[in-house]
Amino acid sequence: MKINILGCYAATPRSFTNPTSQVLEILNNHFLIDCGEGTQVQLRRNKIKFSKIKHIFISHLHGDHFYGLVGLVSTFRLLNRETELHIYGPKGIKEIITLQLKLANSWTNFPLIFHELTSKEPELILENSTVTVTTIPLKHRVYTNGFLFKEKEGDRKLLIDKAETYNIDFSLFKSLKKGKDVMSEDGKLIPNHLVTADPPPPKSYAYCSDTVFDPEIVPLIKKATVLYHESTFLEDKADLAQPTKHSTAKQAATIAKLAEVEKLILGHYSTRYADIELFRIEASTIFPDIILADDGKEIIVE
Numbered sequence: 001m002k003i004n005i006l007g008c009y010a011a012t013p014r015s016f017t018n019p020t021s022q023v024l025e026i027l028n029n030h031f032l033i034d035c036g037e038g039t040q041v042q043l044r045r046n047k048i049k050f051s052k053i054k055h056i057f058i059s060h061l062h063g064d065h066f067y068g069l070v071g072l073v074s075t076f077r078l079l080n081r082e083t084e085l086h087i088y089g090p091k092g093i094k095e096i097i098t099l100q101l102k103l104a105n106s107w108t109n110f111p112l113i114f115h116e117l118t119s120k121e122p123e124l125i126l127e128n129s130t131v132t133v134t135t136i137p138l139k140h141r142v143y144t145n146g147f148l149f150k151e152k153e154g155d156r157k158l159l160i161d162k163a164e165t166y167n168i169d170f171s172l173f174k175s176l177k178k179g180k181d182v183m184s185e186d187g188k189l190i191p192n193h194l195v196t197a198d199p200p201p202p203k204s205y206a207y208c209s210d211t212v213f214d215p216e217i218v219p220l221i222k223k224a225t226v227l228y229h230e231s232t233f234l235e236d237k238a239d240l241a242q243p244t245k246h247s248t249a250k251q252a253a254t255i256a257k258l259a260e261v262e263k264l265i266l267g268h269y270s271t272r273y274a275d276i277e278l279f280r281i282e283a284s285t286i287f288p289d290i291i292l293a294d295d296g297k298e299i300i301v302e
């Protein structure tokens, strides 16, 4: 699993910072999560092929999370894209994007498929052979969802030398990987566990931006491999976090601790702070395994 941070700062883009966007690579799926202004430039800078992106997830309709979307869709059109593009986001996103394309007389030639979200309960919005994606309803100033990306459990690991020792024909290897017991060539029943090992545990990525401190999300993200949680402020501005419905680094760490996740990525920093290291220092008092998001950072999770 790999996370490419394209942008991770709140509010206005600056010459050296970008608003929120990231690419999650999970079992050969490439998911674009949020699409702040300048995302297509950041995709190019980070050498991520446009054609790999088939699904875009937009958390909410604040500009720092989707103002790059129409530009990206428009560039896909100029590049003669033919493959489908699925966009998941709050109700209204279809109207906003299609109005701009319509008035520019720039309809896409490729299928543009919107999945508008309205539910306040978690819902499964994508499932394929390797992963599922479920919404994480968040509390922010407008309708907002985080997203939980989960690997499905893979096939069992075949122990070839054991399979040979037990005299199993290779045509049965597929059944072994699926967990079935098989017959050896000399007619003995071979229990599956003798010739296979457990697959690696499935990984998961919980993306939560933007949100006020809300322990109600904890059961939804329990034991996630990696949690990205916004930390717009430090505790010195906790009085601003509540009315603007954002979180502090300490609050993000508290959610990580309650949810017993393995790692916490912090981001969505207010541009008022000159040194993002302060976020790590504050969060580390609550939760040990902190990664600071930064534009252009590649986070590999083994």
Ligand SMILES: [Zn+2]
Binding pocket: 010, 011, 020, 062, 064, 065, 210, 268
């Ligand atoms: Zn934001």
Ligand SMILES: [Zn+2]
Binding pocket: 060, 062, 140, 210
């Ligand atoms: Zn917001």
